[in-house]
Amino acid sequence: xxxxxxxPAQVPxxxxxxxxxxxxxxxxxxxxxxxxxxxxxxxCAGCFGTEFEPADIxxxxxxxxxxxxxxxxPGVPVPFVAAIVDCDGTSVRGNIINTEPDxxxxxxxxxxxxxxxxxxxxxxxxxxxxxxxxPA
Amino acid sequence: MAENVYIxxxxxxxxxxxxxxxxxxxxxxAAMAALADAGVTMRDMGILAAGNLMNAGAGxxxxxxxxxxxxxxPVYNVANACATGxxxxxxxxxxxxxxxxxxxxxxxxxxxxxxxxxxxGGTPKKxxxxxEPSGRFGAVAPTDGRIGTDAMPGTFAQVGMExxxxxxxxxxxxxxxxxxxxxxxxxLNPLAAYSKRFTLDEIMNxxxxxxxxxxxxxxxxxxxxxxxxxxSETKLRTLSLGQQRRAVKISASVLTTDPxxxxxxxLPNVNxxxxxxxxxxxxxxxxxxxxxxxxxxxDCFATAELVHYDNLMLCPEGGAVEFFESxxxxxDGSTPVNVSGGLQSKGHxxxxxxxxNIWEVCHHLRGEAGDRxxxxxxxxxAHVIGLGSACGVHILEKSAx
Ligand SMILES: [Zn+2]
Numbered sequence: 001x002x003x004x005x006x007x008p009a010q011v012p013x014x015x016x017x018x019x020x021x022x023x024x025x026x027x028x029x030x031x032x033x034x035x036x037x038x039x040x041x042x043x044c045a046g047c048f049g050t051e052f053e054p055a056d057i058x059x060x061x062x063x064x065x066x067x068x069x070x071x072x073x074p075g076v077p078v079p080f081v082a083a084i085v086d087c088d089g090t091s092v093r094g095n096i097i098n099t100e101p102d103x104x105x106x107x108x109x110x111x112x113x114x115x116x117x118x119x120x121x122x123x124x125x126x127x128x129x130x131x132x133x134x135p136a
Numbered sequence: 137m138a139e140n141v142y143i144x145x146x147x148x149x150x151x152x153x154x155x156x157x158x159x160x161x162x163x164x165x166a167a168m169a170a171l172a173d174a175g176v177t178m179r180d181m182g183i184l185a186a187g188n189l190m191n192a193g194a195g196x197x198x199x200x201x202x203x204x205x206x207x208x209x210p211v212y213n214v215a216n217a218c219a220t221g222x223x224x225x226x227x228x229x230x231x232x233x234x235x236x237x238x239x240x241x242x243x244x245x246x247x248x249x250x251x252x253x254x255x256x257g258g259t260p261k262k263x264x265x266x267x268e269p270s271g272r273f274g275a276v277a278p279t280d281g282r283i284g285t286d287a288m289p290g291t292f293a294q295v296g297m298e299x300x301x302x303x304x305x306x307x308x309x310x311x312x313x314x315x316x317x318x319x320x321x322x323x324l325n326p327l328a329a330y331s332k333r334f335t336l337d338e339i340m341n342x343x344x345x346x347x348x349x350x351x352x353x354x355x356x357x358x359x360x361x362x363x364x365x366x367x368s369e370t371k372l373r374t375l376s377l378g379q380q381r382r383a384v385k386i387s388a389s390v391l392t393t394d395p396x397x398x399x400x401x402x403l404p405n406v407n408x409x410x411x412x413x414x415x416x417x418x419x420x421x422x423x424x425x426x427x428x429x430x431x432x433x434x435d436c437f438a439t440a441e442l443v444h445y446d447n448l449m450l451c452p453e454g455g456a457v458e459f460f461e462s463x464x465x466x467x468d469g470s471t472p473v474n475v476s477g478g479l480q481s482k483g484h485x486x487x488x489x490x491x492x493n494i495w496e497v498c499h500h501l502r503g504e505a506g507d508r509x510x511x512x513x514x515x516x517x518a519h520v521i522g523l524g525s526a527c528g529v530h531i532l533e534k535s536a537x
Contacts, residue, residue, distance in 0.1 A: 011267045013282065015274030037401065039272040046396040064301045065403060067293035068347035069285050076281035082290050082346075084298065084403045091399030093284040103308070103347060108301040119277055128267045128276050130283070 013119060013130040014038075022059075023116045023131065025092060029055035036090050059114040060136055061087035066108070068101050081106050085133050097132035111136040138233045140369035142383040143532070145174025148492040151360035151483035152329040153249040159188050159196065159361075163245040164203040166361035166488070170241065174365035175379050178205030181365075182237025185212040185227035187220035187244040187487035200243060217522025218436065220244055221362060221490025222391065226528060228366045229389045238371035244487035245361035289354055289437060290346035291523070294403055296439025297348075299446070303454040306442065308348040310457055312339045315353040315438040315480055317466055322477025324508035329358040329483030353438035353480065360485035362492040381535060384498045387421035387515075388531035406440070406521050410447035413529040417517070418449075421531040425449045428471055429513040430500055432493035434521045435478040445473070448519060448529075472510055475500075490528055493518040501534040 012018070016025050016038045027036035032049035036057075043050050066083035069076075081096035083106075097115060099105045112133035119128035147169035149162055157165070163186070171177060178201075186197030197211035216223040221244030228240035267276035280286040300306040316336050322328040334342075334352055342350040367375075372383055392413040394405050418424055425448065433448060435441035442456050450471050451459035459465070465473035476482045476496040479489065497516035499505045514534045521527050 011269075011276055013276055014279065015269060035396070035398070045401070065294040065298035067285065067290040067297065067349075068344070069281070069287070069290045070347070071289070071343070071345045072281055072285070072287055075278070078281075080281055080285075082281075082285035082294065084284075084294060084399070089398070091402040093402045095282065095284060108297060108305060119282075122266045124266055126267050130277075 009126045010129050011126050013128055017129070017131050019116070019129055023114060024059050025057040025114070025131070027055050027057055027090065028052040057090050057092060058088035061085040061092065061112055061133070063096065063106070063108055063110045063112055064091070066096060066106055068103070068106070083133065085112055095132040096134070098134035139235055141229050141232050141386045142367050142369065142372050142535070143364055143386060143494065143498055144176065144239070144367040144372065144379060144383050145170045145172070145365040146363070146491070146495045146498050147173055148327060148362040148488065148495045149360050150327045151358050151485060151492070154247070154359040157359070159191065159245050159247050160199050160203050162247070162359060162361035163188070163196065163200045163243050163363070166245065166363035167200060167204055167241060167243050170363035170365050174367070175376070176239065176365060178207055180239050181207065181209055181241045183210055183212070183228055183231045183240035185214055185224040185240070185242045187214045187224045188246060189215055189217070189220050189486045190246060190248070196245070216526045217524050218434065218484070218486050219391070219490055219520045219522030219526035219528045220487040221492070222520045222528025222530070223490070223526065224487070225364055225366070225491055225494065225530070226389050226391050229386060232366050232368050238368045240366050241363060242366065242491060243361065243363040244489070244491045246485035246487045247359045248357040248485055249359045285346070287346070288523070289349050291404065292437040292440045293346040293349050295406055296437070296442055298403065299443045299456065304457070306457055308340065309336070310460065311348045311438045311442065312336055312350070312353065314435070314441050314460060315339050318435060318474050318478035318480045319352060321467055321475050321508070322481030325477050325482060328477045328481050329356050330481045331477065349437050349439055355436045355479035355484035356481065358483035358485055360483060360488045360492065362488040362495055364491050364494060382502050383535045384501050385533040385535060386530060387423070387533045388417035388529065390417045390420065390529045392416070392527045394525040404523050404525055406523070406525060407443060407447050409525055409527040410444060410519065410521065411449070413527045414448045417529040417531050421533070423515055423531060425471070427515050428517050430472045430475055430497060430510045430516045431519070432474055432476060432496050432516070433519040435474055435480055436484060436521070438480065440521070441474070441478070444519065448517065467508070467510065475508055475510060490520040493520065494530055494532065497532050501532055
């Protein structure tokens with residue numbers, strides 16, 4: 001069981017989510033053209049460059065597309081709001097959380113900010129942390 | 137100068153449930169009917185291109201040959217998501233255009249009845265007992281539903297919503313009205329999987345799948361096959377006057393993929409590759425959007441149809457809502473779109489779709505579309521999108537012979 005003296009270990013839902021005091025997303029940025037990718041690339045899809053550097057993604061953005069999913073694959077809890085958020089010029093995929101999943105509460109152009117949530121602890125007491133975007 | 141190419145014969149099976157037929161039966165039915173329509177036999181074919189996406193590794197083309205005629209010709213089994221049928225057709229067109237063969241057969245078939253909603257299926261994924269990163273994102277748990285949606289209805293819903301964000305919000309009602317149009321059109325199509333007219337209220341109040349797409353606004357999974365015989369102009373001129381008269385000219389055949397743009401790997405960009413394909417196709421054919429008498433476009437969801445009005449340049453950029461509200465894409469409008477009923481009612485047996493939409497256009501250009509004939513149709517366009525992505529655009533013209 002968890003040692004109460006030490007903070008429980010945490011693991012991000014995906015490797016491009018950086019936890020800590022200021023949770024944020026990080027991308028692989030092409031050093032020649034600036035294109036950003038959340039998974040690894042052999043070469044840049046835009047300019048074929050092979051050099052990448054880590055780039056922090058803005059934690060605030062604007063909803064540029066969303067859908068409210070009410071019918072999904074088995075095991076996927078519904079309803080949820082899937083969205084594309086424009087984070088200062090970088091498109092990010094994530095759910096809109098901490099608000100009602102209906103068109104009265106979720107709007108195109110809405111300002112949102114990154115927020116994290118717990119997916120629970122595994123058998124070793126490690127807590128998985130996911131992210132979404134909440135109204136700002 | 138490359139050879140001009142024509143559709144000599146073409147067929148689609150009834151779309152719907154075919155419980156007593158497997159994919160080879162359905163493919164054979166479409167292929168033999170296309171050959172009969174063309175007035176030729178398997179002996180005349182120089183190439184076969186075949187698609188059956190759900191069993192892409194099973195050698196569908198060779199299995200089909202064993203059912204309808206093994207002549208030793210090359211078979212290309214193709215797979216390109218929802219653009220598989222168009223890719224099979226384009227493969228044959230390239231072979232004929234190059235002069236390697238003077239005739240070829242393209243076949244697409246799928247059995248999907250009972251498969252549920254497109255992309256909405258799949259097996260349940262269990263969260264593991266110990267968080268362990270896996271995959272390209274180092275994910276410790278399934279991301280579908282936690283980081284956006286992987287399913288088609290939600291993906292294409294966002295495509296429509298993104299259009300609204302860019303050009304001015306599009307109401308749920310507008311998207312639903314697009315579906316109302318296609319279901320109304322389907323009433324005249326005896327080969328459609330569903331040919332029932334719905335009221336706007338019925339569409340809006342049906343089961344919500346992924347806002348703003350309700351169930352009737354999603355393409356219908358079903359069984360179906362389609363096949364086409366392609367011939368070179370040189371060969372066509374040696375055939376009977378009757379064959380020449382019914383042949384339909386393929387004025388443009390284009391296949392594109394999505395070029396890199398910011399965000400295209402976050403939400404698939406189905407716009408640019410369609411616009412690129414359309415531009416090339418209009419140039420190849422020497423026609424413009426205003427010359428089209430009918431368009432069959434890939435309305436896998438009502439939200440997708442809206443953006444493709446714009447992508448195919450049927451309206452000025454940003455003007456898709458106005459174009460629709462003007463009545464233009466209704467069958468009595470200036471640019472009838474999806475008079476077959478579209479994927480939402482005719483159905484979407486994936487690999488058959490990209491040939492079946494060509495069949496619809498040919499049917500009108502030949503003046504054989506019966507009750508739903510678009511009078512005097514001379515030029516038509518067929519479009520498909522396969523996510524991933526691939527886009528096929530074909531422009532067809534009534535034979536001058
Ligand atoms: Zn680059």
